[in-house]
Amino acid sequence: MFKKFSPSTDISGQTSVKSSVQRSLRTNILSQWKVDPETFDQIWPKKEPITLVKCREHISIYQLHGEPLFFQHYDGPLFPTLRLVHKYPFILPKVGVDRGAIRFLLAGAHMMCPGLTSKGGYLPPADSGLPAGAAVAIFAEGKEHAVGLGVLKLSTEDIKKVNKDIGVETVHYLGDDLWAIQKL
Amino acid sequence: MSEAESSTAAQAVAPVQVHYCEVCTFPLEYCEFGSSFKKCKESLQKEDPELYDKYYSDEALQAKLGTLSLEAQAKLEKEAAKKEAKAEAKADAALKKKLASQVTIKRIERNKRKHVTSVHGLEAFGVDLKKAAKQFAQKFATGASVTKNLQGQEEIIVQGDVSGEIVELIEEGVGVLKGIPIDNVVEVEDKPKKKGGD
Ligand SMILES: [Zn+2]
Numbered sequence: 001m002f003k004k005f006s007p008s009t010d011i012s013g014q015t016s017v018k019s020s021v022q023r024s025l026r027t028n029i030l031s032q033w034k035v036d037p038e039t040f041d042q043i044w045p046k047k048e049p050i051t052l053v054k055c056r057e058h059i060s061i062y063q064l065h066g067e068p069l070f071f072q073h074y075d076g077p078l079f080p081t082l083r084l085v086h087k088y089p090f091i092l093p094k095v096g097v098d099r100g101a102i103r104f105l106l107a108g109a110h111m112m113c114p115g116l117t118s119k120g121g122y123l124p125p126a127d128s129g130l131p132a133g134a135a136v137a138i139f140a141e142g143k144e145h146a147v148g149l150g151v152l153k154l155s156t157e158d159i160k161k162v163n164k165d166i167g168v169e170t171v172h173y174l175g176d177d178l179w180a181i182q183k184l
Numbered sequence: 185m186s187e188a189e190s191s192t193a194a195q196a197v198a199p200v201q202v203h204y205c206e207v208c209t210f211p212l213e214y215c216e217f218g219s220s221f222k223k224c225k226e227s228l229q230k231e232d233p234e235l236y237d238k239y240y241s242d243e244a245l246q247a248k249l250g251t252l253s254l255e256a257q258a259k260l261e262k263e264a265a266k267k268e269a270k271a272e273a274k275a276d277a278a279l280k281k282k283l284a285s286q287v288t289i290k291r292i293e294r295n296k297r298k299h300v301t302s303v304h305g306l307e308a309f310g311v312d313l314k315k316a317a318k319q320f321a322q323k324f325a326t327g328a329s330v331t332k333n334l335q336g337q338e339e340i341i342v343q344g345d346v347s348g349e350i351v352e353l354i355e356e357g358v359g360v361l362k363g364i365p366i367d368n369v370v371e372v373e374d375k376p377k378k379k380g381g382d
Binding site: 036039103145147179 | 197
């Protein structure tokens with residue numbers, strides 16, 4: 001999503017967000033992320049207004065004091081930025097890829113099922129499986145911090161069963177053009 | 185995970201402090217996948233030897249192999265070195281290109297008394313054209329805008345003949361016009377063709 005994304009040409013404008021909309025954003029995030037309200041207040045303090053940065057292809061980035069906090073494509077899931085996931089690694093459910101897949105992910109590739117099901121990969125056990133379409137943080141073998149974020153193309157149980165083709169569509173990763181924007 | 189879930193009491197969870205690399209901006213553990221690994225390592229060794237040991241001591245290197253075979257690891261390292269060399273070559277080429285590119289300042293006669301000045305090529309030196317246009321407009325109390333020329337390239341058009349002044353601004357490196365070698369600046373004049381030539 002943020003491959004070949006250039007702030008000077010792909011951002012169409014910045015607007016303030018109505019307080020009613022801010023309230024519903026807050027509610028949506030608290031229902032979508034695994035984060036308690038107290039911790040989330042620390043990420044986005046209640047009285048502080050967030051700014052919407054409108055970008056090409058219906059990407060919305062929300063920033064606080066110039067720092068991107070979360071984003072959305074159309075009306076899809078609300079994604080925290082990777083830097084936010086580094087600070088609060090528990091807010092998105094976790095999948096893991098093996099060391100061999102890291103290089104491909106950093107080039108923007110989607111994650112193939114075998115990279116998730118191999119010995120170095122990680123998928124949640126069946127009783128806490130995730131449905132297709134879920135937003136996930138992608139961790140990597142031998143690494144402490146998440147390397148990217150994505151959307152499950154198949155449910156985690158189907159990834160184990162099918163074990164070929166794309167399992168996770170990469171949305172945002174270390175070194176992409178959203179990562180490069182530390183301040184807008 | 186279970187700890188985070190059970191502590192949903194009124195206590196906010198403190199953020200994890202991540203050490204990011206000053207060279208490639210990645211978390212330190214991912215420097216090896218970037219395109220400046222050698223520089224990343226050198227910088228960390230100098231800035232923070234303790235952290236350097238955490239990531240690059242023999243034990244750490246052994247542990248990170250994980251499930252990857254030695255052979256695959258060797259291949260990976262070879263590719264990383266290639267990538268690094270490529271990135272360096274690219275940076276070199278970009279620098280050369282920058283040093284070779286020209287800023288053209290053109291005095292254009294619109295009619296007998298009216299001139300405009302076009303400034304072309306500033307972007308090659310990392311100058312934000314909109315900011316530069318604003319600076320010109322303020323400095324000369326005139327109109328200045330960023331437009332596309334006939335070749336579809338962006339340039340700045342300033343109302344009035346200010347070509348000499350702009351050359352001076354660049355020479356002094358005023359405002360956003362920093363870092364442009366004056367040797368790369370050329371001044372030209374564009375007069376409309378007169379009937380019968382002259
Ligand atoms: Zn680095």
